[in-house]
Amino acid sequence: MPRQIFQLRISLAGVRPLVWRRALVPGGFTLDRVHRVVQHAMGWRDCHLHSFEIDGQQYGEPDPDGELSLRDELDVRLDAVVGKGSRFHYTYDFGDWWEHDLVVEDVFLADPEERYPDCPDGERACPPEDVGGPAGYQTLLAAWTDPAHAEHRTLRDWAGDRFDPAAFDASRVGTLLRRFC
Secondary structure, three states, X not given: OOOEEEEEEEEEOOOOOOOEEEXXXXXXXXXXXXXXXXXXXXXXXXXXXXXXXXXXXXXXXXXXXXOOOOEEHHHOEHHHHOOOOOEEEEEEOOOOOEEEEEEEEEEEEOOOOOOOOEEXXXXXXXXXXXXXXXXXXXXXXXXXXXXXXXXXXXXXXXXOOOOXXXXXXXXXXXXXXXXXX
């Protein structure tokens, strides 16, 4: 049977200007692999806990202490819990609390000439890890472009010379997805 590909739009909630990606993901991927797709597509480094919320059910890595009630993401395939038009959520870093809105824009048959997963489109760089969530990122963006801002030099040094909030390279992200997911 031909593989189904899910076209996901991944948007980072609470951040303006909007940071988003379009990812093409095999429907047979388990949610732990979808987690890796989100990590690489957005530019996160997988340093923190995460969870999915789909139709009121939480999925993620089981908590060995049993404090979090999560279904094991290794046991659940994407095509078993969502379909075309579905909306679900992914939260990364329970300290900074990065919420991602995911929408299944389309479901189609895999092109045998293409390699999946892929990220054909998106906009803007992902916020740096540990910047302090959406509020911390807004502070970074305000300081980034305003040399008169009290934290301009400090935050530019902290984020590094390589950080460019407007940058996004779909080709590079696609290569990362195919290599690591």
